[in-house]
Amino acid sequence: MKVLKFGGTSVGSPQRMKDVCKLICEDGEQKLVVLSAMSGTTNTLVEISKCYQSGDKAGAAALIDKLKQLYSQHIANLYGTSPYKQNVQKFADGKFEYLLSFANAPFTEANEKEILAQGELISTFMVTSYLCEKGVKAALLPALDFMRIDGNSEPDMNFICENAPKFIDKESDIQIYITQGFICRNAKGGIDNLQRGGSDYTASIIGAAIHAEEIQIWTDIDGMHNNDPRVVKNTRPVRHLLFEEAAELAYFGAKILHPTCIQPAKTAGIPVRLLNTMEPTAPGTLINNEAESGSIKAVAAKDNITAINIKSSRMLLAYGFLRRIFEIFEKYKTPIDMICTSEVGVSMSIDNPQNLDLIVRELQEFGTVTVDSDMCIICVVGDMKWNNVGFESRALDALSDIPVHMISYGGSNYNISFLVKEEDKKRALQRLSDKLFKK
Ligand code: ADP
Ligand code: ASP
Ligand code: MG
Numbered sequence: 001m002k003v004l005k006f007g008g009t010s011v012g013s014p015q016r017m018k019d020v021c022k023l024i025c026e027d028g029e030q031k032l033v034v035l036s037a038m039s040g041t042t043n044t045l046v047e048i049s050k051c052y053q054s055g056d057k058a059g060a061a062a063l064i065d066k067l068k069q070l071y072s073q074h075i076a077n078l079y080g081t082s083p084y085k086q087n088v089q090k091f092a093d094g095k096f097e098y099l100l101s102f103a104n105a106p107f108t109e110a111n112e113k114e115i116l117a118q119g120e121l122i123s124t125f126m127v128t129s130y131l132c133e134k135g136v137k138a139a140l141l142p143a144l145d146f147m148r149i150d151g152n153s154e155p156d157m158n159f160i161c162e163n164a165p166k167f168i169d170k171e172s173d174i175q176i177y178i179t180q181g182f183i184c185r186n187a188k189g190g191i192d193n194l195q196r197g198g199s200d201y202t203a204s205i206i207g208a209a210i211h212a213e214e215i216q217i218w219t220d221i222d223g224m225h226n227n228d229p230r231v232v233k234n235t236r237p238v239r240h241l242l243f244e245e246a247a248e249l250a251y252f253g254a255k256i257l258h259p260t261c262i263q264p265a266k267t268a269g270i271p272v273r274l275l276n277t278m279e280p281t282a283p284g285t286l287i288n289n290e291a292e293s294g295s296i297k298a299v300a301a302k303d304n305i306t307a308i309n310i311k312s313s314r315m316l317l318a319y320g321f322l323r324r325i326f327e328i329f330e331k332y333k334t335p336i337d338m339i340c341t342s343e344v345g346v347s348m349s350i351d352n353p354q355n356l357d358l359i360v361r362e363l364q365e366f367g368t369v370t371v372d373s374d375m376c377i378i379c380v381v382g383d384m385k386w387n388n389v390g391f392e393s394r395a396l397d398a399l400s401d402i403p404v405h406m407i408s409y410g411g412s413n414y415n416i417s418f419l420v421k422e423e424d425k426k427r428a429l430q431r432l433s434d435k436l437f438k439k
Contacts, residue, residue: 232430242288312367405420
C-alpha cells in the first residue's frame with residue numbers, strides 16, 4: 001500500500017480537490033491519503049488565535065466569518081447533490097461555531113492547538129464526502145485516534161505503530177483511506193500538532209507505521225529543485241536523492257519537505273517520491289538509500305540565523321571547554337546548527353534566539369562574546385566525502401566575492417555549509433547555481 005500526501009495548494013480549491021480525487025482513484029489501487037488544510041486556512045487559524053490571545057474577539061469573529069463565506073462557496077462548487085452539500089455545510093458550520101466559542105473563556109495555549117486543527121478536519125471531511133458522492137469506497141480515519149506525540153513533542157512511534165494499522169483493512173473493499181496531516185494528540189491527551197508544514201511528517205510516520213511500499217509527497221512543483229525556486233532563476237528538478245541528502249536540504253530550508261519528515265521513512269527503508277499535482281506525469285524526485293557518487297545535487301538556505309562568537313585565551317590547550325559551552329545551550333534548550341573552532345575562539349550558529357541574552361550572559365564567563373544577527377546558512381548538498389577532491393573548492397570559488405563568516409565541512413559526507421549575511425543570500429544562491437549547475 002502507498003501513502004500519498006497532498007499539501008495545501010493541492011487541495012486549495014474545489015477544482016484542485018476534484019483533480020486530486022481523480023488522481024488517487026485512477027489506478028484502482030487501495031491507498032492511504034494524508035491531506036493538509038486548504039491553502040491559507042492554517043494561516044487564518046493562526047490569525048484567529050492571535051486575535052483571541054490579544055483579546056480582540058471582534059477581530060476573531062470577522063476572520064471566522066470570512067472563512068465561513070469562503071468554505072460555503074467551496075462547498076457549493078464541489079458537490080453535485082443537495083444531501084452532500086447540506087451534510088458538509090453542516091459539518092463546516094459546526095467547526096465555525098466551535099471557533100467562535102473560544103470567545104467565551106480565557107484563551108489558553110491548548111486552545112490555540114485546538115483552533116489550528118480545524119483546517120485538516122474540514123478538508124479531509126470535504127474530500128471523503130466528495131469521493132463518497134462519486135461512488136468511490138472511501139473511509140475517513142481520525143488521525144487524533146492514532147497520531148500521538150510524547151512529553152518531548154516527539155512522535156510516540158510505539159503507540160502509532162500499534163494503533164495506525166488497526167484502522168486499515170487491506171482485505172476490505174475500501175479503496176481510499178483519508179486522514180488528516182499535521183494534527184495529533186499529546187502525552188496529556190490534548191489536541192496538538194507536528195509544527196507548521198508537518199503533514200509531510202504525518203505521511204512519513206504513517207508510512208513507517210503501516211510498512212507502506214512508498215511514501216509520495218504531492219505538491220505544486222515537480223520535485224526537489226537544485227536551488228530555491230523562490231529566490232533563484234532557472235532551477236531544475238533533481239531526479240534522485242539519498243535520504244541523507246534530502247534530510248540536509250529539508251533541514252537547511254528546502255521548503256518542499258518538512259525538516260523531520262525523512263527520518264521515519266529512512267529508518268523504515270521506505271522510498272519517498274516528491275511529485276507534482278499540477279503535472280502528475282512528471283517524474284519528480286525519488287529519495288532512497290541508493291548512493292550515487294560524485295555529484296553536487298542541490299543548494300538550500302536557512303534564514304534567521306544568529307552567530308555567537310566567543311574569544312578566549314582559556315581555550316588554548318584546555319579540555320572540557322567546549323562541553324561547558326554546550327551545557328549552556330542545553331540549559332536553554334537551544335540547538336546549535338553550525339560550529340567552527342580555533343585555538344582561541346569558537347563560533348556557533350543558532351536559529352532560535354529566544355534565550356539569546358541569557359545564553360550570552362553565561363558565555364561571557366568564558367571570554368569576550370559577540371553576536372551577529374540576520375545571518376543565513378547556505379548549504380551545498382551532494383557527494384561530499386572528504387576524499388573526493390575539488391567539490392568544496394568549487395563551492396568556495398562560487399562565493400569568492402561574498403563575505404563568509406563560517407564554513408562547516410567534514411561533519412557529514414553530504415554537505416558543506418556557509419554562514420553569510422542574509423542580505424547576501426540571493427546573490428550567494430544565484431552564484432552557486434551558476435557555478436555548480438550551469439549546463
Ligand atoms: P505544500 O503546501 O504542498 O506542503 P509547500 O509550499 O510546503 O507545499 O512546499 C512546496 C514549495 O516549496 C514550492 O512551491 C517551492 O516554492 C518551495 N521550495 C523551496 N525550496 C525548494 C526546492 N529546493 N525544490 C522545490 N521546491 C522548493
Ligand atoms: N496545514 C498545516 C500548515 O499549513 C500543515 C501542513 O500543511 O503541512 O502548516
Ligand atoms: Mg509543505
